[in-house]
Amino acid sequence: MGEKLLSVENISKDFGPVRVLFGIDFAVYPGEVHALIGENGAGKSTLVKIISGYHQQTEGNIYLEGEEVHFSDIAEGEDQGIVMIHQELNLAPDLTVEENIFLGQEKKKGWLLDKQQMIADVKSILKELNCDVSPNQRIKGLSISNQQMVEIAKAVRKEAKVIIMDEPTSSLTSEEVKVLFELIRKLQEENVGIIFISHKLDEVKEIADRVTILRDGEHVRTGSVENFSEDQMANLMVGRELKDMYPEKPVFEKEEVALEVKNLSVPDYVESASFKLQKNEILGFAGLVGAGRTELMEGVVGLKKRTSGEIHKYGEKIEINNYIDAVKNNIAYLSEDRKGKTLLTNKKLTINLTLLALEKFAKPFIDNERELEAYIGAAEKFEIQAPNYNVTADKLSGGNQQKLGVAKLMEIEPEIIIFDEPTRGIDVGTKQQMYDFIKNLVTEEDKSCIVVSSELQEIIGLCTRVVVMCNGRVAGIVSGEDINEETIMQYATGLKGVI
Amino acid sequence: MNLKQKLGLENFKFDLNLLKNLGPLLALVFLFILATAINPAFISAGNLRNVFARTAFIGIIAVGATFVIVAGGIDLSVGSMAAFISGVMIIVMNAAAARFGVGATTVIIGMVTSIVVGFAAGAFNGLFITKGKIEPFIITLGTMGIFRSLVTYLADGGTLSLDFGVRATYRPVYYRIILGVPLPVIVFAIIALIATIILNKTKFGRYCTAIGSNYEVAKYSAINVPRIRTMTFILQGLCVAIATILYVPRLGAASSSTGLMWELEAIAAVIIGGTALKGGYGRIWGTIVGAIILTLIGNILNLTDMVSPYLNGTVQGLIIIGAVMLQRSNKE
Numbered sequence: 001m002g003e004k005l006l007s008v009e010n011i012s013k014d015f016g017p018v019r020v021l022f023g024i025d026f027a028v029y030p031g032e033v034h035a036l037i038g039e040n041g042a043g044k045s046t047l048v049k050i051i052s053g054y055h056q057q058t059e060g061n062i063y064l065e066g067e068e069v070h071f072s073d074i075a076e077g078e079d080q081g082i083v084m085i086h087q088e089l090n091l092a093p094d095l096t097v098e099e100n101i102f103l104g105q106e107k108k109k110g111w112l113l114d115k116q117q118m119i120a121d122v123k124s125i126l127k128e129l130n131c132d133v134s135p136n137q138r139i140k141g142l143s144i145s146n147q148q149m150v151e152i153a154k155a156v157r158k159e160a161k162v163i164i165m166d167e168p169t170s171s172l173t174s175e176e177v178k179v180l181f182e183l184i185r186k187l188q189e190e191n192v193g194i195i196f197i198s199h200k201l202d203e204v205k206e207i208a209d210r211v212t213i214l215r216d217g218e219h220v221r222t223g224s225v226e227n228f229s230e231d232q233m234a235n236l237m238v239g240r241e242l243k244d245m246y247p248e249k250p251v252f253e254k255e256e257v258a259l260e261v262k263n264l265s266v267p268d269y270v271e272s273a274s275f276k277l278q279k280n281e282i283l284g285f286a287g288l289v290g291a292g293r294t295e296l297m298e299g300v301v302g303l304k305k306r307t308s309g310e311i312h313k314y315g316e317k318i319e320i321n322n323y324i325d326a327v328k329n330n331i332a333y334l335s336e337d338r339k340g341k342t343l344l345t346n347k348k349l350t351i352n353l354t355l356l357a358l359e360k361f362a363k364p365f366i367d368n369e370r371e372l373e374a375y376i377g378a379a380e381k382f383e384i385q386a387p388n389y390n391v392t393a394d395k396l397s398g399g400n401q402q403k404l405g406v407a408k409l410m411e412i413e414p415e416i417i418i419f420d421e422p423t424r425g426i427d428v429g430t431k432q433q434m435y436d437f438i439k440n441l442v443t444e445e446d447k448s449c450i451v452v453s454s455e456l457q458e459i460i461g462l463c464t465r466v467v468v469m470c471n472g473r474v475a476g477i478v479s480g481e482d483i484n485e486e487t488i489m490q491y492a493t494g495l496k497g498v499i
Numbered sequence: 500m501n502l503k504q505k506l507g508l509e510n511f512k513f514d515l516n517l518l519k520n521l522g523p524l525l526a527l528v529f530l531f532i533l534a535t536a537i538n539p540a541f542i543s544a545g546n547l548r549n550v551f552a553r554t555a556f557i558g559i560i561a562v563g564a565t566f567v568i569v570a571g572g573i574d575l576s577v578g579s580m581a582a583f584i585s586g587v588m589i590i591v592m593n594a595a596a597a598r599f600g601v602g603a604t605t606v607i608i609g610m611v612t613s614i615v616v617g618f619a620a621g622a623f624n625g626l627f628i629t630k631g632k633i634e635p636f637i638i639t640l641g642t643m644g645i646f647r648s649l650v651t652y653l654a655d656g657g658t659l660s661l662d663f664g665v666r667a668t669y670r671p672v673y674y675r676i677i678l679g680v681p682l683p684v685i686v687f688a689i690i691a692l693i694a695t696i697i698l699n700k701t702k703f704g705r706y707c708t709a710i711g712s713n714y715e716v717a718k719y720s721a722i723n724v725p726r727i728r729t730m731t732f733i734l735q736g737l738c739v740a741i742a743t744i745l746y747v748p749r750l751g752a753a754s755s756s757t758g759l760m761w762e763l764e765a766i767a768a769v770i771i772g773g774t775a776l777k778g779g780y781g782r783i784w785g786t787i788v789g790a791i792i793l794t795l796i797g798n799i800l801n802l803t804d805m806v807s808p809y810l811n812g813t814v815q816g817l818i819i820i821g822a823v824m825l826q827r828s829n830k831e
Contacts, residue, residue: 303718322723323718323721324721324722324723326721333719337715340715340716341716342716342719343716344712344716344779346712346779347708347709347712351705351709355705355709355716355720355722356720356721358702359702362702362705364702365696366700366701366702366705
């Protein structure tokens with residue numbers, strides 16, 4: 001294998017008082033594809049962000065071709081040949097392929113841009129990558145996979161030694177994945193080292209040479225991919241019995257439909273989706289990024305315009321034309337975007353808590369005492385940890401913000417609660433609390449819940465039935481023994497189900 | 500207990516913040532002292548009455564503007580709207596005088612007209628902005644031109660004059676002094692008090708703040724965002740109407756130059772008072788202080804010959820810039 005291309009030794013990272021990485025060792029050899037896997041929050045992203053210069057390590061060293069390096073930002077990392085391709089592509093949609101590839105590093109002829117030279121360069125790179133895209137096309141007209149090609153071409157143009165790919169296949173079709181993998185193999189021949197982050201273990205098996213597994217910020221295992229089965233990798237990632245983490249699933253005595261959605265369509269996102277939520281059930285919604293789960297839920301509660309669809313609550317048809325209607329019908333929705341849609345981050349905790357249910361506190365003048373009482377009650381029930389009640393919401397940790405968001409919903413005493421990515425970006429301890437809380441809602445408080453999540457383990461551990469979406473449609477609904485990673489992924493990727 | 504605690508200074512940092520928060524008020528006190536030092540005539544009852552009565556127009560309009568701005572909007576049309584309402588009022592009152600005589604009935608008809616036109620003009624702005632999904636800046640830039648040209652058209656390029664008989668009846672609305680306080684100042688104080696309660700103590704006020712703070716969060720909190728935004732513009736229209744009711748008896752005339760630049764003075768008063776221009780935070784008392792500061796500057800420049808009164812705009816401009824800079828350092 002020769003000399004290590006890039007290695008990190010004993011890397012630790014603290015965010016404030018919280019340590020998120022604990023003494024990680026990791027290395028990439030020239031021409032190697034090294035997969036980095038782990039659950040959400042395991043520290044994969046933090047590690048590659050340190051490698052690429054986005055974050056700086058608290059402890060430990062980074063070596064590039066044997067020399068110790070320090071990057072104070074991404075630009076320095078890129079100068080040295082470490083390029084990261086983000087999950088959300090970072091391209092300017094209105095610029096052309098050529099303009100994006102040279103963005104910020106344009107070639108000049110005197111005062112003017114040397115357009116001809118740049119187009120020629122881009123053509124040769126794209127040809128080398130076997131990529132059928134013209135340098136003059138605008139990014140917004142390209143498919144996601146072609147946009148990804150452009151990102152890779154950009155990395156090649158910068159003569160990247162190490163390319164980091166953060167879940168590159170999450171929004172690609174299986175055909176597009178094949179093309180990407182061919183490209184990765186080409187880059188391998190050029191002796192580029194590749195760090196490949198993915199949740200899809202079959203892909204890791206197929207493309208990677210070695211794999212490193214992280215869990216809760218700690219290094220678990222590194223080894224040749226041949227030495228692990230997919231199951232072994234999954235077990236090492238999770239590292240604990242799922243039963244420990246998730247509460248016992250409730251059992252139904254009788255069937256009663258709390259919410260039924262029939263043929264709901266949201267233009268561009270969801271096509272004719274139907275599902276039923278049983279009373280006191282936790283119904284999961286799984287699918288890949290962009291499958292239309294969030295849009296479907298927003299369509300249900302009236303936050304997104306729908307072109308068709310009926311909604312029935314306890315057998316009666318209800319009209320929901322906007323979110324206000326949904327709230328009147330005691331249906332509450334927790335957005336996946338905590339800071340952008342749930343909380344006024346620069347406002348006090350009480351203001352956030354009572355905003356949805358303000359009616360209750362204003363008769364006709366807002367009673368600040370009652371707001372404060374409500375906050376004290378919520379802080380106790382949801383174990384919200386705040387420096388004091390007078391701070392603004394942005395002073396809370398992610399987990400506590402999420403608890404505040406949930407508490408805000410519960411102020412209207414909803415019957416049906418839709419949680420969209422309820423545990424995204426929060427620590428394991430808070431996740432556990434969130435799971436216990438959701439379970440309590442259905443077992444103790446007579447509520448019915450929908451949980452949309454991209455974390456399969458969470459869906460599997462928590463839900464009694466799972467609706468799997470693929471490309472804006474309901475691909476399948478699984479229950480009982482079928483709630484496992486393999487079956488869900490088959491539906492989610494379109495291998496199974498009606499498409 | 501150490502010395503700091505004994506002196507109650509352990510919250511010293513908090514006190515500094517308080518100082519910053521009270522910035523506009525301190526500036527006002529400073530201006531008062533400065534003005535008295537420059538020319539003792541400043542502090543005379545007559546001059547102060549004059550200052551506060553003048554403040555009332557801009558102040559009342561600025562109270563409405565506070566709601567619009569807190570909810571993340573802006574209304575550039577208020578000056579033109581005031582001119583337009585003045586024009587319509589005068590035409591209606593002159594016509595009414597012919598039928599009902601020059602007594603209180605005619606004046607009341609004029610006042611009702613003002614309120615109706617102000618409501619309609621505000622609703623026009625608000626509905627186009629929310630239903631048409633167009634930036635408030637664009638719509639109110641449009642209506643600014645429309646209202647101004649309508650009053651020019653109504654006055655046929657000249658001046659609309661109120662019937663002299665009606666003028667005599669109407670005069671006290673501006674010139675009446677009750678217990679030493681001019682009537683417009685009393686109206687201004689009442690409106691400010693009501694507005695403070697609305698902004699701080701009602702759902703509507705809280706919703707305005709939420710919308711201006713984060714439009715999306717407001718939507719995801721089941722707030723009827725278009726309705727609340729429309730209502731802020733209607734409220735603004737009503738404030739302009741009330742200001743106009745107080746203004747018309749002052750001169751008894753309206754022309755194309757009535758209310759010129761009032762929109763900028765109103766917005767400036769709001770900003771000097773510490774309300775965030777991008778919305779999400781606002782305070783009525785600040786707006787009132789801001790409006791008084793703006794009038795004071797003109798008054799002080801008139802009372803002294805150190806700076807030419809022609810530089811009034813320059814001094815006002817510098818104060819606006821200074822106020823915004825203070826706001827920014829508040830954030831950090």
